[in-house]
Amino acid sequence: xxxxxxxxxxxxxxxxxxxxxxxxxxxxxxxxxxxxxxxxxxxxxxxxxxxxxxxxxxxxxxxxxxxxxxxxxxxxxxxxxxxxxxx
Amino acid sequence: xxxxxxxxxxxxxxxxxxxxxxxxxxxxxxxxxxxxxxxxxxxxxxxxxxxxxxxxxxxxxxxxxxxxxxxxxxxxxxxxxxxxxxxxxxxxxxxxxxx
Numbered sequence: 676x677x678x679x680x681x682x683x684x685x686x687x688x689x690x691x692x693x694x695x696x697x698x699x700x701x702x703x704x705x706x707x708x709x710x711x712x713x714x715x716x717x718x719x720x721x722x723x724x725x726x727x728x729x730x731x732x733x734x735x736x737x738x739x740x741x742x743x744x745x746x747x748x749x750x751x752x753x754x755x756x757x758x759x760x761x762x
Numbered sequence: 763x764x765x766x767x768x769x770x771x772x773x774x775x776x777x778x779x780x781x782x783x784x785x786x787x788x789x790x791x792x793x794x795x796x797x798x799x800x801x802x803x804x805x806x807x808x809x810x811x812x813x814x815x816x817x818x819x820x821x822x823x824x825x826x827x828x829x830x831x832x833x834x835x836x837x838x839x840x841x842x843x844x845x846x847x848x849x850x851x852x853x854x855x856x857x858x859x860x861x
Contacts, residue, residue, distance in 0.1 A: 683860075684778075684855060713851070714853065716778065723833035726796055
């Protein structure tokens with residue numbers, strides 16, 4: 676899936692998400708730098724590994740996100756806590 | 763889906779560090795916390811006023827905490843770039859707390 680990642684050093688990368696792990700380290704293929712491409716430092720890179728700790732935001736395509744499913748899942752995660760608080 | 767550096771082993775990689783430095787070397791090894799070992803490393807120091815400075819470093823170990831990005835360097839694409847004429851702002855360091 677095509678995503679954009681905004682990093683904590685203000686760089687924005689776009690590419691296809693190849694894999695992700697529990698730390699949200701990500702591998703992207705066909706990467707390009709959105710941040711005005713005035714960063715030749717990343718010139719020769721096509722496939723990158725991005726460490727989870729440097730990511731500020733991950734931008735997903737709007738159509739790919741099932742917001743209702745997410746809301747339901749979050750609600751269910753929080754529900755057991757509420758019951759135990761009441762008792 | 764495991765995200766490891768396995769495929770990059772033995773390849774020439776470009777590493778962006780947490781302080782904004784750009785290192786280029788051959789990935790010799792890594793571990794679960796992304797500590798990496800690079801051989802034949804050199805740093806490319808970019809600046810707005812002067813040409814890219816190449817600093818030879820040899821065998822380097824970069825601690826995973828200080829790692830931001832590792833990418834496979836496409837040598838063909840990289841060869842097209844004339845480093846002598848590149849003027850660029852150095853990359854910003856990674857800020858874990860925004861001000």
